[in-house]
Amino acid sequence: xxxxxxxxxxxxxxxxxxxxxxxxxxxxxxxxxxxxxxxxxxxxxxxxxxxxxxxxxxxxxxxxxxxxxxxxxxxxxxxxxxxxxxxxxxxxxxxxxxxxxxxxxxxxxxxxxxxxxxx
Numbered sequence: 001x002x003x004x005x006x007x008x009x010x011x012x013x014x015x016x017x018x019x020x021x022x023x024x025x026x027x028x029x030x031x032x033x034x035x036x037x038x039x040x041x042x043x044x045x046x047x048x049x050x051x052x053x054x055x056x057x058x059x060x061x062x063x064x065x066x067x068x069x070x071x072x073x074x075x076x077x078x079x080x081x082x083x084x085x086x087x088x089x090x091x092x093x094x095x096x097x098x099x100x101x102x103x104x105x106x107x108x109x110x111x112x113x114x115x116x117x118x119x
Contacts, residue, residue: 004031005031008027008028008031008032011024014027036101036102036105036106037102038059038102040057040058040059041057041058042054042056042057043055043056043057076089076090
């Protein structure tokens with residue numbers, strides 16, 4: 001999050017990251033007001049020529065949660081087997097809670113937002 005803070009305070013870094021200039025004020029406001037972050041995963045393909053190609057983008061989806069949890073577990077098992085981690089190590093993580101919290105916050109906000117209709 002320190003890097004995000006650094007980028008949010010530097011138009012030069014925003015430009016270097018190719019963030020469209022018309023989005024800068026929105027990004028600055030979101031960061032300063034403490035909007036909840038989204039967890040996301042981007043899948044790229046890179047041939048070595050030209051820019052990388054975005055294949056898939058998942059934000060706070062059940063698929064990304066499963067994949068993240070699955071590969072964390074595989075990593076844990078593969079780290080215990082050769083003794084990198086002790087046998088009693090666990091996959092303790094607040095991954096699920098951290099990913100679902102922004103949706104709970106937004107759901108509450110959307111109930112009172114003037115641009116939404118009651119469900």
